[in-house]
Amino acid sequence: xxxxxxxxxxxxxxxxxxxxxxxxxxxxxxxxxxxxxxxxxxxxxxxxxxxxxxxxxxxxxxxxxxxxxxxxxxxxxxxxxxxxxxxxxxxxxxxxxxxxxxxxxxxxxxxxxxxxxxxxxxxxxxxxxxxxxxxxxxxxxxxxxxxxxxxxxxxxxxxxxxxxxxxxxxxxxxxxxxxxxxxxxxxxxxxxxxxxxxxxx
Amino acid sequence: xxxxxxxxxxxxxxxxxxxxxxxxxxxxxxxxxxxxxxxxxxxxxxxxxxxxxxxxxxxxxxxxxxxxxxxxxxxxxxxxxxxxxxxxxxxxxxxxxxxxxxxxxxxxxxxxxxxxxxxxxxxxxxxxxxxxxxxxxxxxxxxxxxxxxxxxxxxxxxxxxxxxxxxxxxxxxxxxxxxxxxxxxxxxxxxxxxxxxxxxx
Numbered sequence: 001x002x003x004x005x006x007x008x009x010x011x012x013x014x015x016x017x018x019x020x021x022x023x024x025x026x027x028x029x030x031x032x033x034x035x036x037x038x039x040x041x042x043x044x045x046x047x048x049x050x051x052x053x054x055x056x057x058x059x060x061x062x063x064x065x066x067x068x069x070x071x072x073x074x075x076x077x078x079x080x081x082x083x084x085x086x087x088x089x090x091x092x093x094x095x096x097x098x099x100x101x102x103x104x105x106x107x108x109x110x111x112x113x114x115x116x117x118x119x120x121x122x123x124x125x126x127x128x129x130x131x132x133x134x135x136x137x138x139x140x141x142x143x144x145x146x147x148x149x150x151x152x153x154x155x156x157x158x159x160x161x162x163x164x165x166x167x168x169x170x171x172x173x174x175x176x177x178x179x180x181x182x183x184x185x186x187x188x189x190x191x192x193x194x195x196x197x198x199x200x201x
Numbered sequence: 202x203x204x205x206x207x208x209x210x211x212x213x214x215x216x217x218x219x220x221x222x223x224x225x226x227x228x229x230x231x232x233x234x235x236x237x238x239x240x241x242x243x244x245x246x247x248x249x250x251x252x253x254x255x256x257x258x259x260x261x262x263x264x265x266x267x268x269x270x271x272x273x274x275x276x277x278x279x280x281x282x283x284x285x286x287x288x289x290x291x292x293x294x295x296x297x298x299x300x301x302x303x304x305x306x307x308x309x310x311x312x313x314x315x316x317x318x319x320x321x322x323x324x325x326x327x328x329x330x331x332x333x334x335x336x337x338x339x340x341x342x343x344x345x346x347x348x349x350x351x352x353x354x355x356x357x358x359x360x361x362x363x364x365x366x367x368x369x370x371x372x373x374x375x376x377x378x379x380x381x382x383x384x385x386x387x388x389x390x391x392x393x394x395x396x397x398x399x400x401x402x
Contacts, residue, residue: 002297004290005267007256011248018230027291029219033249034256041253045246047212048234052242055208055235066206089205090228096203 003027060131062107062124064089072096072104079103081138085128085157087111087145095143103141106131111144111153120156128157132164139167146173204228261332263308263325265290273297273305280304282339286329286358288312288346296344304342307332312345312354321357329358333365340368347374 003009008030015026033041057063058070061083065071072078072092082103086092092105108123131137140161144150154170161168174192175184184192204210209231216227234242258264259271262284266272273279273293283304287293293306309324332338343358345351355371362369375393376385385393 002294004271004273004293005256005265007248007252007267008265011252014245014248017245019233020226021230025221029222030252031289031291032220034252038253041249044215044218045249047208047215048242048246051208051212051231051235052239055206064206064209066208070205072205088232090232092205093203 058107060127061105062109062127063092063105064107077102081136082141083128083131083137083139084141084143086143087150091143103139106140108144108153111149112156113149113152123153125157125160129160129164132161132166135165137164137166139169142168142170259308261328262306263310263328264293264306265308278303282337283342284329284332284338284340285342285344287344288351292344304340307341309345309354312350313357314350314353324354326358326361330361330365333362333367336366338365338367340370343369343371347372 003012008027011030011033012023012026015021015029016023021029033044036044054066056065056068058065058068058073060069060073063070063072067074079102083106084095084101084103085106085108086095087108087110089107092107095101095105106124106128108125108128110118110123112118112120112123128140132140140157142154142157144153158168172195173188174195175181175188181189204213209228212231212234213224213227216222216230217224222230234245237245255267257266257269259266259269259274261270261274264271264273268275280303284307285296285302285304286307286309287296288309288311290308293308296302296306307325307329309326309329311319311324313319313321313324329341333341341358341362343355345354359369373396374389375396376382376389382390
């Protein structure tokens with residue numbers, strides 16, 4: 001692309017550094033920004049600085065927070081002895097939006113992925129082990145994505161947590177609600193037969 | 202979405218105000234930004250301010266430029282008597298990338314679209330008429346998209362420019378190179394038969 005301005009080129013460059021945004025899309029977005037008022041662009045620019053400066057990570061669970069301890073860890077109405085281990089904060093939001101979970105979370109900030117050079121030491125794992133060793137937890141639910149890397153991470157965590165006297169559970173795997181049986185993959189289908197549950201009305 | 206931080210929510214809000222970026226995508230982009238260093242985020246934030254503060258519109262042709270007169274209008278090697286009228290700067294880039302046009306441009310900054318409340322007075326049209334009236338132009342090529350709005354704008358410009366003694370031409374319409382005849386729409390196909398050209402090798 002032959003962009004006729006250095007400033008425009010810089011803006012396109014920065015926006016297209018975001019995942020899934022190509023140069024053409026970035027140009028379209030920047031042209032949209034150009035149509036806005038000075039104040040609006042200033043506001044647009046400012047939120048990213050504010051975000052980086054003020055956003056904290058909850059020192060207890062690794063969730064994103066505006067305060068030292070996040071509002072979930074701080075909520076006395078929640079079960080403080082139940083922890084759900086997830087990959088990132090989007091998983092927290094997904095589980096929170098179900099409205100059925102009342103325990104705490106532990107956000108790893110990623111999963112073990114040797115292919116991407118991410119090992120256990122790059123993740124927020126040690127504080128979870130310390131929480132478990134301090135005896136304040138009764139159950140840890142491993143809620144990582146059912147992929148190779150997720151299973152590897154589950155296995156690593158299981159090994160580390162096995163001697164802490166904590167019940168370790170995992171999300172049930174099976175046929176998704178609303179999906180058609182004939183399109184389910186073989187692994188999922190065979191798992192759902194093995195782990196069949198009593199039929200209830 | 203239940204976003205646990207005001208700063209995060211603001212950033213998601215701003216990014217999702219861009220066209221074709223939803224809340225979920227915006228969240229993914231913001232989480233990517235969060236993984237970057239302070240300097241990188243500062244740089245990201247700064248380009249949009251710079252853009253708004255420094256980017257100019259060429260006072261002659263309406264093209265985007267870092268200088269008062271853009272590098273195309275300023276280029277003495279280009280044909281100063283030939284002007285191609287386009288909707289926005291992406292069209293300039295598209296035509297420039299063909300490398301076959303050596304005249305100047307005139308960027309309207311949009312097209313007449315009563316449905317969106319955009320009339321002739323909202324566009325960069327008057328300077329084009331003045332350029333034509335001053336007698337410095339020999340030919341004006343109308344290169345707007347072949348849509349209802351594009352045709353309306355073409356018609357409006359034709360009416361305004363008809364008495365200026367300038368040749369007015371339009372992009373040829375027909376079957377796109379590389380496309381299959383059977384999939385061409387009827388209007389395009391019938392137009393390409395009416396406006397058939399002598400066969401050359």
